[in-house]
Amino acid sequence: MSITPAEPSTEASTDLGTRTSDLRIRALDPLPAPRGLLESMPLGTARSDLVTTSRREVRDVLTGEDDRLLTIVGPCSVHDPAAALEYAGRLATLRRELSDDLVVVMRVYFEKPRTTVGWKGLINDPHLDGSHDVRHGLNLAREVLLGVLDAGVPAATEFLEPTSPQYIADAVTWGAIGARNVESQVHRQLASGLSMPVGFKNATDGDVQIAVDGCITAASEHTFFGADAEGRAAAVETTGNPDCHVILRGGRSGPNYSQEDVAAALRVTRGSGLGGAVETGVIVDASHANSGKDHVRQAGVVHEIANRIADGEHGITGLMMESFLEAGAQQPGPLSELVYGQSVTDKCMDWETTEDLLRDLAKAVRERRG
Numbered sequence: 618m619s620i621t622p623a624e625p626s627t628e629a630s631t632d633l634g635t636r637t638s639d640l641r642i643r644a645l646d647p648l649p650a651p652r653g654l655l656e657s658m659p660l661g662t663a664r665s666d667l668v669t670t671s672r673r674e675v676r677d678v679l680t681g682e683d684d685r686l687l688t689i690v691g692p693c694s695v696h697d698p699a700a701a702l703e704y705a706g707r708l709a710t711l712r713r714e715l716s717d718d719l720v721v722v723m724r725v726y727f728e729k730p731r732t733t734v735g736w737k738g739l740i741n742d743p744h745l746d747g748s749h750d751v752r753h754g755l756n757l758a759r760e761v762l763l764g765v766l767d768a769g770v771p772a773a774t775e776f777l778e779p780t781s782p783q784y785i786a787d788a789v790t791w792g793a794i795g796a797r798n799v800e801s802q803v804h805r806q807l808a809s810g811l812s813m814p815v816g817f818k819n820a821t822d823g824d825v826q827i828a829v830d831g832c833i834t835a836a837s838e839h840t841f842f843g844a845d846a847e848g849r850a851a852a853v854e855t856t857g858n859p860d861c862h863v864i865l866r867g868g869r870s871g872p873n874y875s876q877e878d879v880a881a882a883l884r885v886t887r888g889s890g891l892g893g894a895v896e897t898g899v900i901v902d903a904s905h906a907n908s909g910k911d912h913v914r915q916a917g918v919v920h921e922i923a924n925r926i927a928d929g930e931h932g933i934t935g936l937m938m939e940s941f942l943e944a945g946a947q948q949p950g951p952l953s954e955l956v957y958g959q960s961v962t963d964k965c966m967d968w969e970t971t972e973d974l975l976r977d978l979a980k981a982v983r984e985r986r987g
C-alpha cells in the first residue's frame with residue numbers, strides 16, 4: 618500500500634557562476650506515478666458504483682431534474698483520518714434518513730488554498746509539522762476517500778494542484794475550484810477534463826462573472842500540460858465539462874446569499890448561454906465570506922436559507938456547510954496535541970448543530986414540494 622520513498626535529488630552545481638536555473642530550488646523529490654497508488658488502493662466495484670450514481674444524482678439536482686437539495690457538508694479540511702471517518706460514519710446514517718429530500722455529499726478537502734501562507738492540507742503536509750511528506754499525504758488522502766465511500770457517503774473536494782486529481786479523482790463525486798483560483802486558466806482547463814460536476818466559487822472580491830467565465834471556459838475543449846497515469850509529462854486533451862456551476866461564497870464587501878443577491882447572480886449565470894446547471898441555479902456556501910468564517914453565523918445563514926426554501930424559493934440548488942465533530946477551530950500542530958474532531962483551518966459547526974440544520978433543510982424541501 619505504501620510507496621518506498623526515493624531520495625530527493627539535490628543536484629546543486631558547484632559552479633553557481635554559470636547556472637541560470639534552479640537557483641531557488643532546494644530539492645526535487647520525484648513522486649510515485651498515479652498508477653501505482655491506484656493499483657495499490659483500487660476503487661473497486663462497490664465504491665465505483667457509489668461514485669457513478671452520486672455524480673448522476675448531483676447533476677440531476679443541479680439541473681433541476683431532481684427536486685432535492687444538494688448539501689455539501691463536512692470539515693473545512695481533513696487533518697486527522699480517524700476523525701474524518703468518524704464524521705463520515707455519522708453522516709452516512711443521516712444521509713440515508715434524509716435521502717428523500719437531500720443529496721448529502723461530504724466535504725473531504727485535502728488541498729487548502731491560502732490567502733498568504735499557512736498549512737496547505739493533508740496531501741502537502743500530512744504530519745502538520747512542516748515536514749511535507751507528500752508521498753504519505755497522497756496515500757493518506759486516497760485511504761480516507763476510500764474509507765468515506767465505504768461508509769456509504771460520496772465525497773466532495775477542492776482541486777488545487779494541477780496533477781493531484783490523477784491520484785484521487787476517481788473517488789470524488791463533486792469538485793470545486795476555489796475563490797482564489799477561479800480566474801486561473803490552469804484550473805479552468807483542469808475542470809474541463811474532470812469527470813464529475815465542478816463548482817466555481819465567486820472570486821474573493823465577490824465577482825460572480827469570473828465564476829461564470831470559469832464555467833464557460835471549462836465547458837470547452839482544451840489542450841494543456843499535465844501528467845499521465847505513469848507520471849510522465851503529457852499534453853492533455855479534454856472534451857470539456859458540461860456540469861460546471863456557480864457557488865456564491867460572499868466577497869470582500871460582504872455576504873451574497875440574500876434573495877436579491879441570488880436573483881442578481883442568476884441574471885449573470887443566465888446570460889452565459891450555457892444552459893444546464895449554470896442557468897438552473899447556484900450553490901450557496903454558508904461559510905467563508907457569507908458568514909465571516911464564523912460558525913455561529915454560518916448556522917444562521919443555513920437557517921435563513923431553509924426558511925426561504927420552505928417559503929417556495931427556487932434558484933438555490935445546493936448548500937455548502939463547514940462542519941466537524943466539535944465546534945470552532947484550533948491552530949494546526951502535531952495530532953497528539955490537537956483537540957479531536959476540531960478544525961485546524963476555518964471554524965466549523967459542531968455535529969449536533971449540523972444534524973439539526975440538515976433536518977431543517979430536508980423539512981424545508983418537503984414544505985416547498987407541498
Ligand SMILES: O=C[C@H](O)[C@H](O)COP(=O)(O)O
Binds near residue numbers: 732963
Ligand atoms: O477554506 C479555508 C480557508 O478559508 C482558505 O484556505 C483561506 O484561508 P486563509 O485565509 O486562512 O489562508
Ligand SMILES: C=C(OP(=O)(O)O)C(=O)O
Binds near residue numbers: 905
Ligand atoms: C477555500 C475554500 O473556500 P473559498 O475558495 O471560497 O475561500 C473552501 O471551501 O475550502
